[in-house]
Amino acid sequence: MDKLNPMQREAALHTEGPLLILAGAGSGKTGTMTHRIAHLIKDEGVDPYNILAVTFTNKAAAEMRDRVEALVGAGVRMWIMTFHAACLRVLRRHADLIGYRSDFTVYDPTDQKVVARNCVKQLGLDEKRYAPAYVLSVISKCKEKGRTASDFESEPSESILHEGLAAVYRLYEDTLKSNNAMDFGDLIMRAVFLLEQSPETLEEYRRRFRYIMVDEYQDTDPMQYRFVKLLAGERGNICVVGDDDQCIYEWRGADITNILNFEKDFPGAKVVKLEQNYRSNANILGGANSVIAHNSSRKSKELWTDREGGAKIVFEETWDERDEARYVAREIASLAGDGYNYRDMAILYRTNAQSRTFEEALSVAQIPYRVLGGVRYYDRKEIKDLLSYMRLVQNPSDDLALARVINEPKRGVGEKSLAKVRAYADASEQSLFEAFADEDALMSLSARARESIINMELAIKRYADGDHGISEIYDGLMIDTGYLPALEAQNTVEAESRIENLLEFKTVILEYEAEDPNITLAEFMEKIALISDIDNHDRSENAVTLMTLHSAKGLEFPVVFMPGMEDGLFPSGRTAEKPGGVDEERRLCYVGMTRAMERLYLVRAKQRTLYGRRDQTVESRFLREIDEDFLEGADKIGSDTTGYFHEAMGPQDGYSSAEIFRPFDRIDQIRREVATAHRRDDEGGRAGSVSFTIGDEVRHPKFGDGLVLEFDGRVVTVMFGAAGKKRLAADLAPLEKI
């Protein structure tokens, strides 16, 4: 307790009744929570068994457990886990109460998408209007709020799609049910329903969890709120920790009013604010504060630090995204020369698509880096295939898994054969796998298909006896199903990399087994299902970290780069349209800035190619919101169009001359010329007489000198120094190349 400041101590010592800890970024939140738990156990004599601590990520849960164990000793019998893991546990134990078998499978978003598409098809609905992604978003939103298919059906709606959506939702639910599967949304929703429907069960958990803690409370959605509220019951020994300024998941159902209304929801709640920041230097903190101050309806709170000085926030403008990446790479190299480790530095961007240019620039500069996010490791085809086999071993009713691998590797069981078995299974109300054992089901199949199916069935059954360890099962399935042999036979580079991935996965399994030699297949599958890339983020490797701003929440780095500070990208153009959208982006900006401990770089590219389109950019409004006192390079802000143009005309300052004024290297130039030529061909040579290349300098009698930004064969977009951006007909406009 000596290590805590007065506010932190006050929070840690308050153990009875509702408590809201408003914990600003870097204010020692985790330390406060872990000390609170330790205090409960050691000083108040609370049995760890009676404590529940929920987080959003496995990583946060693991960190909290480590730190608690460091204080009170290892092997604490306490629930410290994610919302989903906690609900999963409840559901496994009482699955029968809601008509599920306890060996149910958890479907990830890819699985969900497949089911959704199948449902739309089965119902004969238009796959364009009922795109799987859209249908799923509707279903997920329902589940976040606890609206079942029946609820949805009976709700009045203006939408002409409503009836169709209701049908899809219903069929989707039926499909999951008969596959003995739940999706992520189900885990929370069904656990809540279970507790609400079974007072005895609820009472059991209430008696057990006499002390409840919730991390990142600002990001809870309505169902998660209901879950903790239920468990807290009358006693209300609930301690929530959060920061309304860091609510960045509203788009995913998080309800910021949960934290804003905590005192109303839990009468008599005590509120403790942790406002002293121990992470960032004064300039970074000041800058972050000045940005977030532009949001209204906040809990009043302002971070402060007793540390003086430190580097100012650096703002830099670059020509385009490639220059932006080169600039960042150069700074990283130079900081590495000054004694920073690569692992101390992170590049945090708004969208995953931005990672590419940085990867290229870092490779060229021979800087080690690690990209988090993007395509998930467990989403790779070969991994999903093997996992599907393993899922079948665990839950033979999983028709989705079976359909995925029934002909993987190719074994002569195509669409037709599958359809026949499916028809039989449907008619006899069995799962596909059960139908395999049924002679009649296979009767109409070709001899080859029949034999393949029987072999596959045997392979799966062989490992379903509970006598095999996971790695044994894994190896066995890889061989017995013919999966690995088929890949080896392919003898291609691609197959080679798949084999490598499969071997890599084997080491993952071995690691889990090393940690817990008695781990069962079901337990393993559970862990795998609920894991994310960010959980694997490993600081031991000395590499620069690349990830989205969202993924960075909860982390800190001595040096942080935030590229892409442009309106439309950050804040994202899409969010800007929604009410409150920019506020959430601003909070995201605040989250990003407060990740930095010693140095923070905000970077902007003056033009950017996104989805194959090159556009002029406008600096992010967040840049203008930063108090100039904390900024180096503030003079560059607000000097947009003309400033950029003059620079383009000739070198100005030391740094930029080398890179920035040569917007395109030779290869780019050639590529563009080829593209331009092609486009002319497409136009049938109509506009063939005039051609422009991006970057051409041109003169117009009225508008003066300008620079070609875009040319599509007919329309040329020119940025004029005096007149601004103009779109002109290439074959008509009196343009002269200079």
Add this chain to the structure above:
DNA sequence: CGTGCCAGAGTTTTT
């Protein structure tokens, strides 16, 4: 069954 083409989508995504 494998290949190759095409259309469509591409913000963020703790589980």
Add this chain to the structure above:
DNA sequence: CTCTGGCACG
């Protein structure tokens, strides 16, 4: 631009 998944074709 780049990836993905579906689909047509041989």
